[in-house]
Amino acid sequence: MGEGSLEAPERRPIPWRDAAYYDAEDLDAELRRVFDICHGCRRCFNLCDSFPRLFDVIDGSETGELDSVPSAAFKAVADACTLCDMCFMTKCPYVPPHEFDLDFPHLMVRYRALEARQGKIGVAVRQLTKTDRNGRLGCAVPGPVNWASKRSNALTRPVLEGVAGVHRDAELPCYHSRTLVARAAAGAPAVNREAPAFGRKAVIYATCFANYNSPDIGLAGRAVLAHNGVETEVVHPACCAMPQFENGDLAAAAAAAARVAAELVGWIDKGYDVVSLVPSCSLMLKFEWPLIVPDNADVGRLGGATRDIAEYVVDIARNEGLADGMSALDGGVTVHIACHARAQNMGRKAAEMLRLLPDTKLTVIERCSGHGGSWGVMKDNFEVALKVGRPVAKSAAEAGNAYLVSECPLARQHMVQGLERLGEDTGRLHHAVHPVELMARAYGL
Numbered sequence: 001m002g003e004g005s006l007e008a009p010e011r012r013p014i015p016w017r018d019a020a021y022y023d024a025e026d027l028d029a030e031l032r033r034v035f036d037i038c039h040g041c042r043r044c045f046n047l048c049d050s051f052p053r054l055f056d057v058i059d060g061s062e063t064g065e066l067d068s069v070p071s072a073a074f075k076a077v078a079d080a081c082t083l084c085d086m087c088f089m090t091k092c093p094y095v096p097p098h099e100f101d102l103d104f105p106h107l108m109v110r111y112r113a114l115e116a117r118q119g120k121i122g123v124a125v126r127q128l129t130k131t132d133r134n135g136r137l138g139c140a141v142p143g144p145v146n147w148a149s150k151r152s153n154a155l156t157r158p159v160l161e162g163v164a165g166v167h168r169d170a171e172l173p174c175y176h177s178r179t180l181v182a183r184a185a186a187g188a189p190a191v192n193r194e195a196p197a198f199g200r201k202a203v204i205y206a207t208c209f210a211n212y213n214s215p216d217i218g219l220a221g222r223a224v225l226a227h228n229g230v231e232t233e234v235v236h237p238a239c240c241a242m243p244q245f246e247n248g249d250l251a252a253a254a255a256a257a258a259r260v261a262a263e264l265v266g267w268i269d270k271g272y273d274v275v276s277l278v279p280s281c282s283l284m285l286k287f288e289w290p291l292i293v294p295d296n297a298d299v300g301r302l303g304g305a306t307r308d309i310a311e312y313v314v315d316i317a318r319n320e321g322l323a324d325g326m327s328a329l330d331g332g333v334t335v336h337i338a339c340h341a342r343a344q345n346m347g348r349k350a351a352e353m354l355r356l357l358p359d360t361k362l363t364v365i366e367r368c369s370g371h372g373g374s375w376g377v378m379k380d381n382f383e384v385a386l387k388v389g390r391p392v393a394k395s396a397a398e399a400g401n402a403y404l405v406s407e408c409p410l411a412r413q414h415m416v417q418g419l420e421r422l423g424e425d426t427g428r429l430h431h432a433v434h435p436v437e438l439m440a441r442a443y444g445l
């Protein structure tokens, strides 16, 4: 085996429009090539459940090598991948431009793309991941929807588990009666004309989660930016299609990319920066979309112009300086750095941002929460997701801080469930999900 590459990792465009991409024999040969390299390497043994499954099946095979493992066994490996990207970003020395040309997460996407083409992605998963459609419905009748999806509802949750495969104990996000976009349309916060960054303009890509489930993230982000002199608008042209991407529907991801980019490029032309509120969505805009539709110039421009909200605040702090007026937060803060924030190769921006708070104890956790978006709430995955996230929950318990936040709202929710499993009193945690909410709180906004 060759030595690992010392060059910066590259990612290849995804050839999802080519017939060969869906050729079962070709895919099987590629899986065997990559799995054999992983078998000899094993650096990723503790990142997730995919690699342990792979190594267990090889070690338990007749020859102890990949040649005696039936291809049917590969499904369990692919099923356990949450596409967190950590093997590619943090461990693998064989990613392009290394001659081994190994991109494990994108190979799992290809596996699912073939499954999708063969009609093997279940109806329930496809319905659950229509986040815009579900969000509009949920926000139209939040009372009954939130009642039915509540974890304590012994009437509806077993039915949801039976019909849609959602584990009855998995915490599901609530819907709000007014979306972030609707709230933003009702009025913008006054912009602080004395702030050093006055003159910046940013359009906030709401993201499904902040738009339908947690508008507080967007309101807090907007308030922090306004206090720092940034004029903002909030838009949500459509979902970024990360859930469809995770399930191998690359055509849906391509369509979303074209639609969202066409609208946001109009804002870029008017001098606005683009700020995204949830890192999985930012990752799509910045990195995955340009690999899915490399020929779309709007998508390329949008990718280069997009910043995560924490990344944007840190950029203001570094360049113009932040507006005065922050106070300490009592009780300490635990911040989880989401995998999809790490995968953006931008440094630990949520931690950098929170270090700007005066006299506030900060504990940083940089490890996968195990959630993986819609993956972690499914009946077949929920316990695995909690197992993978157990070290993170333990770290959060040991830190014992009053605030527990993550850039990824679903990861935060999952960590709270992990704490419950450890017998921790989660009722003591202050109500805040995203690091930017703590910035707003420190400013007294």
Ligand code: SF4
Residues within 6 Å of the ligand: 044, 047, 048, 049, 050, 051, 080, 081, 082, 083, 084, 085, 086, 087, 088, 104, 105, 108
């Ligand atoms: S992308 Fe994440 S979940 Fe998938 S194989 Fe790599 S480390 Fe495991």
Ligand code: SF4
Residues within 6 Å of the ligand: 037, 038, 039, 041, 042, 043, 044, 045, 087, 088, 091, 092, 093, 094, 102, 104
């Ligand atoms: S993905 Fe790369 S680092 Fe991880 S086990 Fe495979 S070869 Fe090794």
